[in-house]
Amino acid sequence: MKRNMRVGAILKKLTDYPGQVFTLNYFVDKLAAAKSSVSEDIMILKRIFNELDLGRIDTITGASGGVVIKPYISDENKEEIVSKIIRELEDTNRLIPGGFLYYADILYSPHIVKDLGEIIAQEFSENEIDYVMTVETKGIPIAIMTANFLNVPLVVTRKDNRVSEGATISINYVSGTTGKLQTMYCAKRSIKANSKVLIVDDFLKGGGTIRGMMDLVREFDSEVVGKAVFMENIGQNEKMIEDYYSILKMNIAENVLNVSSNIK
Amino acid sequence: MKRNMRVGAILKKLTDYPGQVFTLNYFVDKLAAAKSSVSEDIMILKRIFNELDLGRIDTITGASGGVVIKPYISDENKEEIVSKIIRELEDTNRLIPGGFLYYADILYSPHIVKDLGEIIAQEFSENEIDYVMTVETKGIPIAIMTANFLNVPLVVTRKDNRVSEGATISINYVSGTTGKLQTMYCAKRSIKANSKVLIVDDFLKGGGTIRGMMDLVREFDSEVVGKAVFMENIGQNEKMIEDYYSILKMNIAENVLNVSSNIK
Numbered sequence: 001m002k003r004n005m006r007v008g009a010i011l012k013k014l015t016d017y018p019g020q021v022f023t024l025n026y027f028v029d030k031l032a033a034a035k036s037s038v039s040e041d042i043m044i045l046k047r048i049f050n051e052l053d054l055g056r057i058d059t060i061t062g063a064s065g066g067v068v069i070k071p072y073i074s075d076e077n078k079e080e081i082v083s084k085i086i087r088e089l090e091d092t093n094r095l096i097p098g099g100f101l102y103y104a105d106i107l108y109s110p111h112i113v114k115d116l117g118e119i120i121a122q123e124f125s126e127n128e129i130d131y132v133m134t135v136e137t138k139g140i141p142i143a144i145m146t147a148n149f150l151n152v153p154l155v156v157t158r159k160d161n162r163v164s165e166g167a168t169i170s171i172n173y174v175s176g177t178t179g180k181l182q183t184m185y186c187a188k189r190s191i192k193a194n195s196k197v198l199i200v201d202d203f204l205k206g207g208g209t210i211r212g213m214m215d216l217v218r219e220f221d222s223e224v225v226g227k228a229v230f231m232e233n234i235g236q237n238e239k240m241i242e243d244y245y246s247i248l249k250m251n252i253a254e255n256v257l258n259v260s261s262n263i264k
Numbered sequence: 265m266k267r268n269m270r271v272g273a274i275l276k277k278l279t280d281y282p283g284q285v286f287t288l289n290y291f292v293d294k295l296a297a298a299k300s301s302v303s304e305d306i307m308i309l310k311r312i313f314n315e316l317d318l319g320r321i322d323t324i325t326g327a328s329g330g331v332v333i334k335p336y337i338s339d340e341n342k343e344e345i346v347s348k349i350i351r352e353l354e355d356t357n358r359l360i361p362g363g364f365l366y367y368a369d370i371l372y373s374p375h376i377v378k379d380l381g382e383i384i385a386q387e388f389s390e391n392e393i394d395y396v397m398t399v400e401t402k403g404i405p406i407a408i409m410t411a412n413f414l415n416v417p418l419v420v421t422r423k424d425n426r427v428s429e430g431a432t433i434s435i436n437y438v439s440g441t442t443g444k445l446q447t448m449y450c451a452k453r454s455i456k457a458n459s460k461v462l463i464v465d466d467f468l469k470g471g472g473t474i475r476g477m478m479d480l481v482r483e484f485d486s487e488v489v490g491k492a493v494f495m496e497n498i499g500q501n502e503k504m505i506e507d508y509y510s511i512l513k514m515n516i517a518e519n520v521l522n523v524s525s526n527i528k
Contacts, residue, residue, distance in 0.1 A: 004268045008275055008312040012319065015279040017375050048272040055276065096430045104429060104451060108420060110412035111281050136401040137422060141408040148374035156372060158401060165368060166360045187368060 006031050006041045014045075014057065014069040019121075019151025023066040042067050071121035071149040081115045082247065082261045089250075089259045099252045107138050107202055107230065116247060117145025119263070120200060120228045123245050124150070127225050130195040131155050133213055135184060139202040142230055146200050155197070157186045157216060171215045176206025176236070184212050186220075195222040204232040207240035214241070231259075270295050270305045278309075278321065278333040283385075283415025287330040306331050335385035335413040345379045346511065346525045353514075353523045363516045371402050371466055371494065380511060381409025383527070384464060384492045387509050388414070391489050394459040395419050397477055399448060403466040406494055410464050419461070421450040421480060435479045440470025440500070448476050450484075459486040468496040471504035478505070495523075 010027055027038045046057045056072035059065070073081070085106060094102045106112055120142070133155040134143035140156060147154040161168055165187040175182050191197070197217045199210055210227055217224050227244040235251040250259045274291055291302045310321045320336035323329070337345070349370060358366045370376055384406070397419040398407035404420060411418040425432055429451040439446050455461070461481045463474055474491055481488050491508040499515040514523045 004271055004308060005312050005316065007268055007272060008309065009316050009318060011272055011275055012279060015276060016378070020375065044268060045272065048269050052269065052273050054273060096428065098427055100428045100430075102428070102430050102451070102453065104420070105417060105454065108408070108411075108418040108454075110408055110418065111284065111415065113408065114280075114412065137404070137420060140401070140404040141418065144372070144374055144377065144405040144408060147372075148378060151375065153369060154372040154374065154405065156368070156401060163362055164360065164364045164366070164402075166364075166366050187366070189366065190369065190372075 003037075003041065003044075006033055006037065007044055010038070010041055010067075011045055014067065017151070018069045018071065018149045021060060021064075021066040021068045026066070071118045071125050073115065073118050073122060078119060078263050079261075081112075081119070082263050085112065086248070086259050086261065089248075090257065092257070095252070095255060095257060101250065101252065101257060103202075103231070104138060107141055110141070113141040114145050114148075116142050116230060117147075118149045119247060120146045120245070121149035123228065124198055124226045127198070128196050129198045129225060130222075131191060131197045132200055133157065133191075133197050133217065134200050135159070135209055135213060139200060139230075142202060143200040146198070146228070150198070155186065155190045157184045157213060159184060161185045169216065169219050171212055171219060173212025173215065174206075174208045176204075176208040176240070182212075184209075184216060186216055191217070191220040191222055193221040195220070196225045197222055198226045198228065199224055200228050202230045204229040204239070204241075204244065204246060205236050206238065207244075210244070211240045232262075267301075267305065267308075270297055270301065271308055274302070274305055274331075275309055278331065281415070282333045282335065282413045285324060285328075285330040285332045290330070335382045335389050337379065337382050337386060342383060342527050343525075345376075345383070346527050349376065350512070350523050350525065353512075354521065356521070359516070359519060359521060365514065365516065365521060367466075367495070368402060371405055374405070377405040378409050378412075380406050380494060381411075382413045383511060384410045384509070385413035387492065388462055388490045391462070392460050393462045393489060394486075395455060395461045396464050397421065397455075397461050397481065398464050399423070399473055399477060403464060403494075406466060407464040410462070410492070414462070417454075419450065419454045421448045421477060423448060425449045433480065433483050435476055435483060437476025437479065438470075438472045440468075440472040440504070446476075448473075448480060450480055455481070455484040455486055457485040459484070460489045461486055462489055463491045464493070465491075466494045468493040468503070468505075468508065468510060469500050470502065471508075474508070475504045496526075 049055050053074040056070040132147040135157045167188040168185040170185045199213050229246045231248040232246040234249045317338040320334040396411040399421045431452040432449040434449045463477050493510045495512040496510040498513045
């Protein structure tokens with residue numbers, strides 16, 4: 001088999017399953033090639049990725065070693081992605097009476113949320129993470145994409161208790177958007193004890209919902225290692241949480257919207 | 265720039281954004297290469313994909329032409345993916361009192377739902393589709409992945425009316441799971457008139473929820489071109505819908521679960 005065939009096949013597999021470590025032997029078997037050839041193919045891929053700033057391929061040595069694609073978007077591409085979203089958000093038709101912004105279409109655009117998920121995953125790629133957690137509904141696409149690039153399961157907490165989830169653990173929290181006391185449920189079997197959890201949500205106003213998820217993680221004897229949101233409302237002064245990562249900041253004052261990037 | 269560099273760069277871009285047509289000129293600019301070289305690179309990629317059964321690359325001629333990755337998983341891989349899910353589902357710990365099956369973890373495993381989304385997208389890849397529609401909550405990951413491979417927006421209908429969605433259209437429907445009359449809401453601005461919609465959901469019992477989404481699509485003066493579910497309950501005799509595509513069929517009788525594949 002010619003070299004560019006093997007390089008193409010390896011690249012396709014790694015890109016389709018980011019965060020998953022494939023052993024050299026996996027490709028040796030699949031491509032019926034010598035280990036030394038596969039090893040050279042991977043070196044070529046790493047060089048292509050480095051020279052063209054396409055992404056990050058890590059090789060892990062040792063018994064459980066192999067090759068893996070890690071989340072990486074170049075600074076230039078990040079800026080391009082975020083600027084495009086800001087331009088779309090600045091359409092005045094998006095303002096909804098009551099000081100709200102319509103942005104569901106952005107979070108439901110698969111290629112956009114894929115990029116956003118990779119940006120968040122990259123930010124936390126050096127952390128040990130066992131689960132990504134979000135709360136229904138609008139944050140789910142960005143959270144599943146983040147989980148995809150980190151290759152960990154997603155956990156979705158719900159605002160009502162569903163019979164199909166089996167036993168659940170629940171906590172009460174005060175929603176920053178409505179100011180009301182609400183309940184959040186999470187299937188008992190969805191998180192193993194002593195896990196590390198990255199919380200991902202679409203919007204941060206007061207932080208009540210994320211605070212709720214943090215309390216929930218504690219009930220599972222687990223630890224929150226990061227909090228990330230698509231957009232934070234900086235018009236809201238007091239936040240119930242600190243040390244969070246947000247991609248965009250927004251403010252609506254006197255019916256004028258201002259959105260800007262938090263990406264350096 | 266060497267050929268395998270260009271081939272790698274083109275493959276990475278196409279795989280990252282499936283369903284999106286990139287013009288030859290896009291790669292000519294990005295890679296600072298001659299059009300004839302890029303053209304040959306794409307021929308090489310097509311040959312790699314064909315010979316190794318890796319996927320499907322289409323080239324479109326004409327003014328709006330270019331190159332695109334279409335959803336494709338080989339029959340062998342499909343069988344492998346589905347068999348693995350069935351083995352996981354057949355764990356008796358998954359049975360929940362009341363004849364329910366816990367499978368949220370499957371639908372929240374990003375690499376699994378990515379494969380499932382591509383399987384559904386492939387099934388409908390010859391249809392003209394403007395939107396993928398689902399209802400919150402468990403179907404969202406598989407639906408966003410389907411939308412990703414078809415490169416169309418996702419529309420999520422909700423079970424409650426949220427102020428941040430702006431004006432909504434609602435319909436009433438009878439849930440197959442609970443037998444109760446429920447209401448489903450969808451943001452008015454989420455679907456343009458005269459659109460073609462693919463409905464994707466995680467589970468089909470009686471079909472009431474999908475029937476509800478079909479009614480909702482009609483309220484948007486649009487058309488349903490397909491219905492796809494991850495799993496159907498064949499223990500339920502009467503279905504309120506017909507002509508649907510399902511990946512798995514399941515039945516729980518006397519506390520014994522039976523799951524099998526619908527993939528030929």
